[in-house]
Amino acid sequence: MINVKGLRKAFGDHEVLCGIDEHIAKGEKVVIIGASGSGKSTFLRCLNLLEQPTGGNIFFEGTDITDPKNDINKLRQKMGMVFQQFNLFPHMTVKENIKLAPVKLRLMSEAEAEAKAKALLERVGLPEKADAYPGQLSGGQQQRIAIARALAMNPDVMLFDEPTSALDPEMVGEVLEIMKELADEGMTMVVVTHEMGFAREVATRVMFMDEGVIAEQGTPDELFGNPQSPRLQAFLGKVL
Amino acid sequence: MNVLTFAKWAAEMAPAWILSLPEGLQRVLFQFFQVFVYENRWKFFTDGLITTFAVTIGALVLGVIIGMVVAIIRSTHDSSRRKPNIILRFFNMICKVYVTVLRGTPLMVQLLIMGFVVMVPKGTLETNICAIITLGINSGAYVAEIARSGIMSINAGQMEAGRSLGLNYWQTMRFIIIPQAFKNILPALGNELIALLKETSLVTVIALQDVTKAAQVIVSKTYTATIPYISLALIYLVLVMILTKLLGILERRLRESDKR
Numbered sequence: 001m002i003n004v005k006g007l008r009k010a011f012g013d014h015e016v017l018c019g020i021d022e023h024i025a026k027g028e029k030v031v032i033i034g035a036s037g038s039g040k041s042t043f044l045r046c047l048n049l050l051e052q053p054t055g056g057n058i059f060f061e062g063t064d065i066t067d068p069k070n071d072i073n074k075l076r077q078k079m080g081m082v083f084q085q086f087n088l089f090p091h092m093t094v095k096e097n098i099k100l101a102p103v104k105l106r107l108m109s110e111a112e113a114e115a116k117a118k119a120l121l122e123r124v125g126l127p128e129k130a131d132a133y134p135g136q137l138s139g140g141q142q143q144r145i146a147i148a149r150a151l152a153m154n155p156d157v158m159l160f161d162e163p164t165s166a167l168d169p170e171m172v173g174e175v176l177e178i179m180k181e182l183a184d185e186g187m188t189m190v191v192v193t194h195e196m197g198f199a200r201e202v203a204t205r206v207m208f209m210d211e212g213v214i215a216e217q218g219t220p221d222e223l224f225g226n227p228q229s230p231r232l233q234a235f236l237g238k239v240l
Numbered sequence: 241m242n243v244l245t246f247a248k249w250a251a252e253m254a255p256a257w258i259l260s261l262p263e264g265l266q267r268v269l270f271q272f273f274q275v276f277v278y279e280n281r282w283k284f285f286t287d288g289l290i291t292t293f294a295v296t297i298g299a300l301v302l303g304v305i306i307g308m309v310v311a312i313i314r315s316t317h318d319s320s321r322r323k324p325n326i327i328l329r330f331f332n333m334i335c336k337v338y339v340t341v342l343r344g345t346p347l348m349v350q351l352l353i354m355g356f357v358v359m360v361p362k363g364t365l366e367t368n369i370c371a372i373i374t375l376g377i378n379s380g381a382y383v384a385e386i387a388r389s390g391i392m393s394i395n396a397g398q399m400e401a402g403r404s405l406g407l408n409y410w411q412t413m414r415f416i417i418i419p420q421a422f423k424n425i426l427p428a429l430g431n432e433l434i435a436l437l438k439e440t441s442l443v444t445v446i447a448l449q450d451v452t453k454a455a456q457v458i459v460s461k462t463y464t465a466t467i468p469y470i471s472l473a474l475i476y477l478v479l480v481m482i483l484t485k486l487l488g489i490l491e492r493r494l495r496e497s498d499k500r
Contacts, residue, residue, distance in 0.1 A: 050400055052322065077406030087401035091420050101405035104415060133497040153405060211278045 008055035080150030140171030256426025288454030307383025355446030392419030
């Protein structure tokens with residue numbers, strides 16, 4: 001589904017991604033871990049071109065998204081993204097947040113979007129918040145709405161950029177719960193997180209990034225049970 | 241032109257009950273009479289007010305349109321992470337020159353240049369249009385900087401969230417960034433509107449009959465300055481107070497989403 005070839009990204013002289021080759025298949029739940037500054041968020045943000053790579057190609061469902069000839073807006077419709085800071089639109093109600101993109105992009109009629117929003121709010125457990133504004137919600141609630149907003153586009157893959165890092169500890173669980181349900185339903189997911197418990201439980205594959213490359217990867221059991229590189233051992237020693 | 245004298249007024253026009261008042265008060269009432277009532281002179285003020293409104297509203301609309309366009313070009317240029325393309329850099333440079341020149345020269349001078357060098361309007365309608373264009377272009381330079389500050393005040397995550405949903409740059413600007421920016425800049429924009437309303441008084445230099453000109457005409461007809469000019473000041477004051485009130489209501493409306 002996502003095929004990454006020789007991906008490089010530099011900010012000025014500073015190389016953040018130093019040539020990544022990777023394939024993510026349909027239905028996989030890939031969790032990316034690593035120390036801060038290892039390039040994991042940058043890698044994720046390159047996947048839907050929020051960061052413009054300085055080298056390499058990324059193929060999504062067979063289309064090279066790094067090719068300027070291909071319409072990135074069209075491709076992004078199929079790639080949902082959830083941000084660390086939620087980034088809900090504060091001037092719109094929860095329902096309007098969810099309906100905006102499907103309606104403005106003419107993928108759904110107003111009525112269809114309304115029904116979709118209702119179903120999604122039900123699914124993330126916040127049907128009573130339809131007419132609330134984001135500012136009136138807790139962090140955990142906002143993040144659940146952000147997930148619903150991304151799902152409204154019926155994406156083929158969901159990208160999560162540290163979705164629980166900005167949350168108070170007691171709200172982390174409710175967001176992870178939604179993500180687990182999503183995983184169980186077969187959604188292809190790429191998740192950057194520091195939640196090792198989530199990685200262990202949900203991931204079909206865990207990647208450890210270090211200094212701009214994927215230093216080690218495998219099933220959660222392999223990676224957490226039998227880490228090979230000293231860097232991973234040191235990292236796990238600190239976070240587990 | 242014959243000037244109405246107090247003696248003539250008292251003898252021929254004043255109703256009897258006024259003549260029974262103390263003379264000081266009689267003279268004050270006479271002043272009001274000759275400024276507003278005699279020969280239907282209040283019409284100068286109302287006609288002038290219509291011109292003042294027309295110029296203010298016209299210039300406001302033009303100023304906001306120009307300001308928004310300039311602000312979007314400037315902030316698109318400044319926020320692009322890669323080197324912007326040549327066309328964008330060209331437009332950005334034009335916008336910079338525009339803001340520099342229009343903010344760097346007095347409005348009065350701009351009116352004189354537009355009125356007597358560039359457009360040289362003949363007739364009232366043309367003069368009105370000349371005033372609207374000049375004030376609109378001038379106001380646009382200020383609105384541009386206000387609007388740019390508004391766009392820059394919105395967190396970059398909002399643009400990313402919009403783009404990640406598949407909206408393009410302009411759709412994200414229109415549905416997500418600009419509505420939020422507008423709310424943030426409304427107080428500053430209100431300031432600009434109030435300044436604009438008062439600055440319309442300068443259109444007298446291109447011989448437009450606005451409310452200030454009306455007062456000047458009355459002064460020249462009555463040889464008295466106090467009542468016309470004080471009244472003129474009060475008219476502007478009341479207009480600004482009404483505007484302030486309206487802006488306050490609009491601001492509260494837009495703040496709907498901030499309540500928690």
